[in-house]
Amino acid sequence: MNRALPLLQVAKLSLRYGSNVAVNDVALDVAAGEFVALVGANGAGKSSLFKAIVGLEPVFAGRVVFAGADITSLAAHRRVASGIAFVPEGRWVFRDMSVAENLELGSYLRSGASQRSAVAADLARVLELFPRLAERRAQIAGTLSGGEQQMLAIGRALMASPQLLVLDEPSLGLAPRVVEEIVMVLKQINTERGLSILVAEQNAVLGLGMAQRGYVLNGGRIVLQGDAVELAKERELIDFYLGSSMNENERKVA
Numbered sequence: 692m693n694r695a696l697p698l699l700q701v702a703k704l705s706l707r708y709g710s711n712v713a714v715n716d717v718a719l720d721v722a723a724g725e726f727v728a729l730v731g732a733n734g735a736g737k738s739s740l741f742k743a744i745v746g747l748e749p750v751f752a753g754r755v756v757f758a759g760a761d762i763t764s765l766a767a768h769r770r771v772a773s774g775i776a777f778v779p780e781g782r783w784v785f786r787d788m789s790v791a792e793n794l795e796l797g798s799y800l801r802s803g804a805s806q807r808s809a810v811a812a813d814l815a816r817v818l819e820l821f822p823r824l825a826e827r828r829a830q831i832a833g834t835l836s837g838g839e840q841q842m843l844a845i846g847r848a849l850m851a852s853p854q855l856l857v858l859d860e861p862s863l864g865l866a867p868r869v870v871e872e873i874v875m876v877l878k879q880i881n882t883e884r885g886l887s888i889l890v891a892e893q894n895a896v897l898g899l900g901m902a903q904r905g906y907v908l909n910g911g912r913i914v915l916q917g918d919a920v921e922l923a924k925e926r927e928l929i930d931f932y933l934g935s936s937m938n939e940n941e942r943k944v945a
Contacts (some may be wrong), residue, residue: 699755701719703716704758713740713911715857720788721889723854726888726902726904729741731891732893733893737908747769758774775855777871778857779859782843784832784833784843787831789832790828794814797849799850813849816849817846817850820849823839836865837864841861841865856889857890859890861890862894874901888902899920900923903918907922909932
């Protein structure tokens with residue numbers, strides 16, 4: 692894997708809300724085809740960092756480079772067009788629209804006759820990855836279970852045909868069996884399609900267990916990084932930074 696030419700490179704990035712420093716001098720990267728986890732306790736700055744990467748929050752300092760281009764000042768919708776798709780914490784599906792309509796909106800930048808066959812193929816692939824969505828194509832998204840809504844949010848992001856999929860807390864509030872299903876799909880699209888994935892997880896065991904490399908964020912700073920398997924062995928250090936968030940049983944299940 693070419694570490695010299697990352698697909699995504701975040702360099703010395705800082706983000707503030709007024710006088711509050713949410714992200715401080717963060718550097719991370721994701722190579723083409725790589726699965727990277729960002730783990731940290733609630734309030735560590737994971738969501739703020741991800742919003743800066745996808746263009747939903749302006750950066751205070753530093754830069755974001757994607758596929759060799761500086762996108763630090765690029766609007767969020769243009770980052771989608773460049774190849775970045777985001778699944779936010781809380782899913783944020785269009786609750787009054789059907790499953791099919793939500794998925795269709797995921798491909799809104801791929802209009803035109805030349806894209807029709809590719810979009811149709813991607814839709815078929817999403818429904819194959821998530822059979823429950825195929826069964827509920829006509830169902831209103833707001834009536835789905837939490838796990839089904841997460842599947843829909845991921846499926847909608849995949850309909851943009853991204854090079855990089857960014858997911859913020861995809862396991863939050865979900866039953867363990869649903870989490871297992873979603874993790875299996877994420878691993879599958881990473882290994883079979885070579886899709887680069889960057890995922891934030893409060894559950895360090897889960898996050899590092901699905902990734903190849905990992906970063907530990909604490910107080911808005913990267914405090915640990917390295918091979919995911921090796922990082923997972925540093926339980927005392929991770930426990931120190933994440934505290935009780937390591938206890939999966941404390942997570943809310945919906």
